[in-house]
Amino acid sequence: MPQQHRISFAFAGALLAAMATAADGAPSRFRIEVRDDGVYGITYEALAAAGLQGQPAAGLLAVHHRGDPVPIWVEDGGDGRFGPGDRLELMGRRLTGTTSSSDPHSPTNVYVLDVPTALSEGARRPARMRDPSRTEGTKAAANPPLVAHRHLEHDELLLRFAGRHEEGEELWYWAKLTQIDAEPFRQTLDLSDLDPAGSRPLDIRLRLRGWSRPARPEAGMADHRVEVTFDGRQLGAGEWNNLDGSYDLVLPSLTAAEVTPGPHELAVRVPKRIGADGNPLVDVAVIDWIGLVYPRQARLRAERDRFELDDDAARLRLAAPGRRSVILYGDGGTRQVGRRDGSDGFAFEPLAGRGFEAVADGLLLQPAGLTLDTPSTLATTDHRADYLVVTPPALRSAVEPLLELRRSQGLAVETVDIQDVYDEFNHGIPHPQALRAFLSHAWHSWRRPAPRFVLLVGDASWDTGEQPDQARYPDAAYQPGHGTAFAQVDSTPYPADRRADPNLRPPPSYSTQDGDAPRRQLRGGG
Template sequence: MPIKTFLRPLATILALVPLAASACEGELHIELEQAGVYALDHAAIVAAQPGLADCAADDLWLREAGKDVPLHVVARGARFADGDRIEWIGRRLHGPESWFDPYSVNNVYVLGASAGPHARMRVAEAHGEGRATLERRVHLEQENLMIRLDQTQQKPGEEPDVWQWAKLTHVDPQPFELRFDLADLDARGGEARLALAFRGLSELPRSRKGKDTSAAIDDHVLELVLNGTPLAAQQWNGRDEVRREIVLPAARLKARDNVLVMRVPKRALPWAPSQTAVDVVMFNYLEARYPAAGDLEANAGPLSVRADAGAALQLATGNGEAPALYGEDGVLRLPRAAGARRHAYAPAPAGVELLPATAATLARPVFLRPVHGAQWRAPTQGYDYLVVAHPRLLDAIQPLADFHRQRGLSVAVLDIDSVYDQYNNGITHPQAIRNLVDAAWHRWPSKPRFLLLVGDSSFDIRHETYNDLAYAKWTDRELLYPGHFGAVPGGTYANAPKKLADRNLIPTWQYPSPEGQSASDNWFGAVDGDDWHPVVAVGRFPVVEPEEVTAIVDKTIAYLSKPQLGAWRRDVMFIADEIETFQRASDEIAGALGKEGFLADKVYAKPDITENAVHQRAIHDGIDAGRLLVHFIGHGGRYIWRTGPPDLRKNNDLFTLDDVSKLGNGARLPMVLSMTCYSAPFDNPTEDSIGERFLREKDKGAIAVFAASWRNSPSPAFSKDVIAQLLEPGATIGEAIVRAKQRSTDRVLVEMYNLLGDPAVVLERPHDALVATFDDDRWNPGVLVDLGQSAFGGEVAVDWLAADGTRLASSTHRVHEPRFRLPVPAAVAGEATQVRIYAAAPASGRDAVGGTDLVRASSPSLVARFAAAWKQWWRPANPSKRHDDTIAILDFDGPAR
């Protein structure tokens, strides 16, 4: 058969196959900010998502938050092609309890194609009799001041409106004036409605008010004057948001330059007439609904029908092209000439918003990109480690992901856009991250152990400047006390953003603590039902630049792959302010660690010390020498640890951000536990914190930081549990924190304390536990030491301690046997009650730690003492004492024994 004859029927078959089956694929992520009628032409769609180049017009669909949106497809043929376009009504993104969404400026729509019926706008020609009465709505709101709401105003999971327009008080020198326009106002008759939203911040003493009914007084009184005419004063109690609606004749309003004056009056306290009631009110927004004349040239935005829903719409349209009305009911109403400069439209139900637009005034989205990450909806394998990074930081985090893969972990690296697309319909919100972890925990082939968030967060996504002390933080009492921590000058980020939203690379959740909302990454790992305890270990790199990621990655890889042997691996530092409770708690934790052979040095503030240089020097020197852990408990803040009595005039009681930057500890990196108020509020848009600085410092600082994001009362019991879990042999710091949090019943501490750093890090604590026994020889007391190894060659560091933990003497010995005897130095024989021993063998990379009390026996026989010592001395090496990291590489450990 000739080849042409064979190919001819095949060509016919191929021609019958719909091209869309192979050419129409993929989805388009569309972002917009303002409400309006939007359009996208074929060329713009294909430029951003080539997969949609050749789709059937009927197959196109548009969705918002997973729901179908009616489309108007303007196409010349059956296929969506060059010159065609889509049109739709785009909505502003609102928060569940606010006009402006707290986590995202832009709303997201997704465009795709598939066979089947899809939502379309229905076209309606003008018809109907009469003339409907029209209405317009104007919402006026500014996000100027942020307040922190405590647990009585906000419950976990709620997203109240914490951004306010203005703060009004009884001591304001001038009342607050709001000027506004009401375009297209029909003032000839009818009523207008003004809705005002307020929140009280202050409260008068309830106990006083309850003692005497004659002393009744409201917490808040607000006097209002509109265009020179007083309105009814508003009164209420409490700190919840209140919304008051004022109904007035439309004739009292103007199309331009209305003036609303708000004033909090001074009021005497009934029980103390010489005193003035403290009254602080936050003004949130004004929303006006008013009769509209129907003049589309007024550029007043959406219209709606107030009455006569069955009547035709007649609008003044000007001399140009008459606009169509796009209705939120899914109907596109076309114009019909009804006289000079007037057009009629089909009737609309009452309350349905109608948006006028012509082809020339159709809005364009602010951003387009392909939808990412379809492979993460249902992967064929599970992952131990989820890394969620901002796209600009993906390359910088890859070396850490590769390193963990080499250690045996399965690692998935996701860009945050993919997480938004697949787990929150493309919208920026921390819920997307939690949905991802929830899906991975419950539905993926295996459960994740770790989540690392690579990118900083910001609670301010709408402003370019931010003055921390000027914000209305009523619940932050510290900022109200003159000369307290709130007045301490802080430090701004080295790479200050041009826009504060630029730091919001990976958003965090806000937990409502007793002192206000606080950044909480804990929520992402708490995916086991309704339990707020985490099951997945969460860490964060609070950075914005790839170079900052690289600095942390380099420190982390070096820490895990090139262990720095030395006594620093068993040394811990306890820092406390002058509060005796915190010092006693530190002593208790240090004592428990001492029984395992760890050595603690303490930097405790004393009320009688007027200069703090000695404390700062001790912290610097200790960290520079190397410490496994640094634990601070006491009073502190974003920039500081208090290490002496407060005296801000001299600024001599603080360990600050600058002190962190002056460290020189190199590769001997501690994990820092900062158990104090907001020493790591990583969601602050401009101000750096001591916790973040410790982690971000290149080639020094800390390997990880565990610290709070807002005000709290540190718990010694919580510290004890965290440290105990961290020092379990082979424990990863993230899973240790998870176990400690699971033991806690204090939700504030569980939610507020976050891990900055890699949760898969294993602390460089000594690998083995040596056995030390006191040999109470009357003439030559000493300590018998067994390293539990078959051979040993290295250095042994020995510290002799007094009963209170004071170091009396230290020495270093070169040892070539796994069992040896250390004589008690004569100089401390009468004082030393404890010994701490650290042994390291550089050739094998193995080290061990231990100690014992130097407790004199109650005079056993010489034979019994000798026999006990002999048995201890010659017992065989005990391989069961060896501890390996759960995910360690044995390259530097030497052969397993």
């Protein structure tokens, strides 16, 4: 082969390799932050703005949650590349607590998107949503009964009860009730989608907890009592003692025929009771949440809606007047485009599963945040520090004078980004358990000697809803503020032998508006 031809082929090969690299970009990882249940859409443009390079192969995109694969749908226009105009879709769930419907420490759940340049040897192919419409056969009768599960809850009161505290214990409550309230607690129940022909009844459950503690128990009388009305008529009552902790009041069922679709009022009050000595009993309770279960109509209430079947079914028809399209996303990882059925409906068959999210006209949810992950190596053993500092980037410069002092005193200082702690020890989810796991790893696995001091830097507030300025804290609870605050680390990973414990001081917490706080502490100014 002539020399010039060999050069030409070599040049062409190099050019093709460069083009492939430009298309694939570099391997990257993104955090997808969600705060509500539903189906989310993430566009190529949003990822590119967050730092995505090139146009990666669509088949390589993979999403995980807490390390488990999450099926996604990738709209790539059929060219196999994830580029301009494309998007991925995933079903996201808000973060729940161990014993509560929302996590008391963080409102943010995180799904991790990996964008590799190639599938590693032996790796499974990324999980994808499937379309059950492409399968054959049906498994049950059509037109199944639908059931609605509604959970009503508002975090308005932060309470810490005396006595033993359990991990994941509920901290936030909705409303306070007392025997001297002028009006009962009232809540409007939106039952506009109730099916009056349904065979399932309307079931209502209330989660309550007692707050007051009688100085001397009354014989034959419970510590707490509430009475409940539905549209002004007595529906039920419940009594419990403080030793019971949280109390679930299950009200008598109402047949669907007794309740018309539309708004209804639920009222809860603490009645006046007289003790054995003739004096009124003090009775203070709090409402945590209200749960509803009832038969529902097969009709979209909004552009996004939740549907649950009472039994397996072959076909579902949803009324959606005025909608151009409806897509059904199943809890089991399915995605099904509705077929137009009449002037106002869409049909889905065959069905797979019983729980679905319906999305009309492509109106998907948008993530609360989308950020590029910066790789870190905290989980390795190749670190050592005497003085370990965990801080968000915004406050790093504020504590630098303090760190310079510690270095001048001969201490080995390592500064850690709190986001890296979340990424490596809790799959990106911001939570105290990530910090505990990291400190345990640093103590047990980093090079000896282990860290002796730990300094935690941050802006302090009990309000995970990020609304610290609202007056939602009872006088008996912690009052949030700004500037320097102190918080004791309540759980450490270190041995019970106090001689082996590092010196965990109550860590100062700074805000960016109080950047001189470390310098004042160095001067003894507090």
